[in-house]
Amino acid sequence: MVVNCQLKRVYVNEKWCLGCHLCEYYCAFASTGEKDMARALKDIRINPRIRVEERNGISFAVSCRHCTEPLCVKGCITGALSKSGGIITVDRNRCIGCYTCILSCPYGAVSPSEDGAIQKCELCIKTHEGTPRCVSGCPNGAIVFEERGE
């Protein structure tokens, strides 16, 4: 039933992560719909869907894995989360912010947004030349977008 299934995913290799947090800025920028990043993010405290974890010189970015068995989708009490074409998206209009998905996600990749509904990576590939912003914006190739075997 699934058409055009997205098999590419965002993969992270901490070996190459510089801990620069640029992916977070590109992610926040992607959701603004603006053209100029500096202008779009000026004076804004960003709340990105990809988050860098860092400690003792180790850093890596974490975003939604678009799991094959997505616990967030299965557990969503409203049906706002769904998976189609390999991408897990949230219908913000239906999300009531109960955070059952935050309770469920084993990666910690779902977070509250400013307005109470949840937010997560929805692979911004439709708007940005087929590559998520965090990937194209990573200066060291630590985040890639590719198809791998399960």
Next chain:
Amino acid sequence: MKYVIIGNSTAAVGAVEAIRRNDRNGRIVIIGNEKYHVYSRPLISYLLLGKTDEERMKYRGDDFYSTHQCELKLGRTAQKIDVEQKCVILDNGETESYDRLLLATGSSPVVPPIPGLDKMEKKFTFTTLDDARALEEALFEGARVLILGAGLIGLKCAEGISKKKVEIICVDLSPKVLSSILDDQSSEMVRKHLEDHHIRFYLGRQVTGFEGYTAVLNDGTQIPFDVLVLAVGVRPNISLLRDAGGRTNRGILIDDHCRTSIPDIYAAGDCCESLDVSSGETKIMALLPNAYMQGECAGMNMSGVDYVFDKAIPMNAIGLFGKHIITAGTYKGDTYFESDGEHFKKLFYSDNKLNGFILIGNIEKAGIYTALIREKTPLDTIDFELICQTPGLMAFSRETRAEKLGGVVNVSVSSPIGISCAE
């Protein structure tokens, strides 16, 4: 193959979606006693609060039944299962034969036998859309609403009606609020928060009788009220299976394939008892995520795919007046605790495993803890001290992280610049 599903809520949807993954042609018949398109039951409090509406409450889109080729018999109640003939007898006398049957019958609110209750008109339970509509209808400005039960249903109801200019009084036999999911300390914190939002509690007490619209408590306190909400708990709907000779306890007994003791009859959701892997006990876990996953498991097995669901744990995410609470697992063992009055975190662990947790306020990345419980991750394989403070993948070994985040990146497609760090 003909599948019959009794019930039209979460577990039923899980089953339908699983069946259609494996079998596009079999007939699916859904029998539901409510006349509505499948909706999310927990949203009824948000409906009263005005945070959702009946359209957005739909658990699946309008085309769900047609896309999944389901035949609906709504507004009908199944009265009996004929195991010999493999059919279900409905309240209008119709019979529906099955090859595989799923009981997704849910649970019903308990109505306690309190003297004086039967004479009362303005009394409501709070689990269905009709309940919510009826309650809303009965409310008026200044109404004194007495809620029996300070559990999840009672408190969500309280929040739901809180903007309707009513006075809310809550009585519970337990000395604490949310006693099924909070420990004493966290419960105290939540109670204060609720009191700040003008809910008045009479805890550790019970109503011994009603004299008209006055509740009399066991300590003699008299509480006059206008509208009563009964939220003392729910009871699994097991009679269909029990009467058919299937094994039941308080709930329907199922195995890890969601099979009942009767061949070709499966059960899922709130009507069941299931194994809580965090405690090893079999119990009723009437929770929406488990209902979906059990329904899915049943649907897979019903349509011929061997599928196991053995990861059920108690878990709850609930928001009350802006404060978020996330809990999971069993509260036993040693504890890690931090609280600043606004936020609260308690982790329970023993035998090298995380057993449970309570988070209030800051609930960020709670799922990292849930996964530790669900997967029984040996705590000596992670940086437990770190994960207690900050849930994250950082606490796992580099190898585990590499696995979780995608394995080793192939050198040819990795760094164009080639700065390697954190080695």
